[in-house]
Amino acid sequence: MPAFEIGAQDFLLDGEPLQIRSGALHYFRVHPDQWADRIRKARLLGLNTIETYVAWNAHAPQPGTFDLSGGLDLGRFLDLVAAEGLHAIVRPGPYICAEWDGGGLPAWLMGTAGIGVRTAEPRYLEAVAGYYDEVLAVVAPRQVTRGGPVLLVQVENEYGAYGDDPDYLRALVAMIRERGIDVPLTTCDQADDEMLARGSLDGLHRTATFGSRSLERLETLRRHQPTGPLMCMEYWDGWFDSWGEPHHVTDPDEAAADLDQLLGTGASVNLYMFHGGTNLGFTNGANDKGTYLPITTSYDYDAPLAEDGTPTAKYDAFRKVFARYADLPDERPADRRAAPALDVALERRVPLADVLPGLVDLVPVDHLPTADDMGHWSGFVLYRTTVSAQDLLVTVDEVRDRALVLHDGVPVGTLSRTEGILTASLPAAAGVLDLLVEDQGRVNYGPRIGEPKGLVGTARTAVRPLTAWEVGGLRLDTVDEPLRRALLDAEPQDVAPVAGPAFCHATFDSSPGTDHFLRLEGWGKGLVWLNGTLLGRYWSLGPTRTLYVPGPLVREHNELVVLELHGACTGLVSFVAGPDLGHTER
Ligand code: GLA
Numbered sequence: 001m002p003a004f005e006i007g008a009q010d011f012l013l014d015g016e017p018l019q020i021r022s023g024a025l026h027y028f029r030v031h032p033d034q035w036a037d038r039i040r041k042a043r044l045l046g047l048n049t050i051e052t053y054v055a056w057n058a059h060a061p062q063p064g065t066f067d068l069s070g071g072l073d074l075g076r077f078l079d080l081v082a083a084e085g086l087h088a089i090v091r092p093g094p095y096i097c098a099e100w101d102g103g104g105l106p107a108w109l110m111g112t113a114g115i116g117v118r119t120a121e122p123r124y125l126e127a128v129a130g131y132y133d134e135v136l137a138v139v140a141p142r143q144v145t146r147g148g149p150v151l152l153v154q155v156e157n158e159y160g161a162y163g164d165d166p167d168y169l170r171a172l173v174a175m176i177r178e179r180g181i182d183v184p185l186t187t188c189d190q191a192d193d194e195m196l197a198r199g200s201l202d203g204l205h206r207t208a209t210f211g212s213r214s215l216e217r218l219e220t221l222r223r224h225q226p227t228g229p230l231m232c233m234e235y236w237d238g239w240f241d242s243w244g245e246p247h248h249v250t251d252p253d254e255a256a257a258d259l260d261q262l263l264g265t266g267a268s269v270n271l272y273m274f275h276g277g278t279n280l281g282f283t284n285g286a287n288d289k290g291t292y293l294p295i296t297t298s299y300d301y302d303a304p305l306a307e308d309g310t311p312t313a314k315y316d317a318f319r320k321v322f323a324r325y326a327d328l329p330d331e332r333p334a335d336r337r338a339a340p341a342l343d344v345a346l347e348r349r350v351p352l353a354d355v356l357p358g359l360v361d362l363v364p365v366d367h368l369p370t371a372d373d374m375g376h377w378s379g380f381v382l383y384r385t386t387v388s389a390q391d392l393l394v395t396v397d398e399v400r401d402r403a404l405v406l407h408d409g410v411p412v413g414t415l416s417r418t419e420g421i422l423t424a425s426l427p428a429a430a431g432v433l434d435l436l437v438e439d440q441g442r443v444n445y446g447p448r449i450g451e452p453k454g455l456v457g458t459a460r461t462a463v464r465p466l467t468a469w470e471v472g473g474l475r476l477d478t479v480d481e482p483l484r485r486a487l488l489d490a491e492p493q494d495v496a497p498v499a500g501p502a503f504c505h506a507t508f509d510s511s512p513g514t515d516h517f518l519r520l521e522g523w524g525k526g527l528v529w530l531n532g533t534l535l536g537r538y539w540s541l542g543p544t545r546t547l548y549v550p551g552p553l554v555r556e557h558n559e560l561v562v563l564e565l566h567g568a569c570t571g572l573v574s575f576v577a578g579p580d581l582g583h584t585e586r
Helices: 032-045 074-083 122-142 166-178 193-198 214-224 252-264 313-323 352-359 481-489
Strands: 004-006 011-013 016-018 021-025 049-053 087-091 150-154 185-190 205-210 231-236 268-275 286-288 292-294 342-345 348-351 363-365 379-387 393-400 402-407 410-416 423-425 431-439 454-460 469-473 502-509 516-519 525-530 533-539 546-549 557-564 572-576
Touching (some): 021 032, 032 268, 049 074, 166 185, 214 252, 348 352, 379 454, 393 402
Parallel strands (some): 021 268, 049 087, 150 185, 205 231, 231 268
Antiparallel strands (some): 286 292, 379 431, 502 557
């Protein structure tokens, strides 16, 4: 079987120097029917390796589960990489950052009282061991040493930016080795002396993460990795988007020039991202460096291969660079063709309140639980109580992350973590008070990873603490049959204007298997499902203006469901020719 080693100068595959030209492609962000296509386009770019993280919480949404089916079939993904003649790098965390919900750490684990997140705390390590049992059983037989594609496995992720517990890293290494991983192990850290010093152990191969000033960054890395090949494990060739900020783009030629410098030194690279994909459903993470900023549904990343798998100007610029370092195939992927353009009129409208009983089981509580206390790990939680004419307002210690305030079903305000709005006025009347709280994505970077969602602390009115609540998490991961029935049973009508929160439903015909781009012009904020699959969140705040609809989800006859939280003056949505990821700063 082939050997893969870290030599004095180079990575050595069967004794021959190998410059790794890798690209990040997260299988959990791309429809499984599109994996082969994206991998092939990596080869056509000039890459010889595909890198993927493993998102623990995607595989284990509930304690005691581990799903490797469909879009989570890591083994099949790695087999497709091998079939394309490419190598693989696997970064199984357990923490991955990646603008992914909670940085991949399962919320059900983080909620365990006293758990030592990203430390050598025994209960945390025990859970990681269980995770490694599952995931490394997929990776181990696919190592290069056993005839598979996997060259390298990463331990943790940018640990030096977070922690300082070498025992933790040692424990991870031991667990990985015990599970049959015999290829070299790497760590990655930002190109910063302190982080590089804290984030690794001797015996692990240190790599760096950066997106510019390659030569300077490689020098920094060299101080910490005095021998062997240098590798940029994340060459940030674009950047992620947060709601309320401009769409991030980087200059293709500048990015290509830096890449050329990097490769010119003989260093290896992993493009972060080669192809970003989509944060489907509730899978996006968030950053909080003082202000909580949730990540958009699109994870296009301004990467060389766009969210819909089409080449960009950056793809061509990078391809020219890679051509200097390798023999490239002549073929270049086809440019984007216009997607089907059609307007769809929503035909049925049902107030959320009418279908709520089928979506949530409310449980009486006498203190304010977090969403995590309720065992609800993503999406929406409803908090219900009653108020009197004297209460006048509702105020909470903390909202994570955004809440609609409804008085007898009528929207009367919004609470927002990002905007620091913790109080809403109420009508001076007795009624039912609902706080519909949205988890906008669990923090994926920094000290706030692992924090609970929902309402945190206490809630009160102008005159008293609020204690008697009924609370429950909404089942919104898919449009289940009772909800679908309830929507279909509604009278067809022109749904405009839509006073939220309300579900709207439409049917439309289109070309099966064809990518679409959904634009919700005039709509406020909410969720969209196509044929039962939750595509993600839309929000007029932007920057994203269109949602990518992967072709494999599109049938000849389709059902579209929209949950609009605020309101829309229109009853139309449109499918448009191409993506609009919003305004940029450039
Ligand atoms: C770091 C992390 C990645 C990702 C990037 C930013 O490098 O390691 O997971 O979050 O930042 O996109």
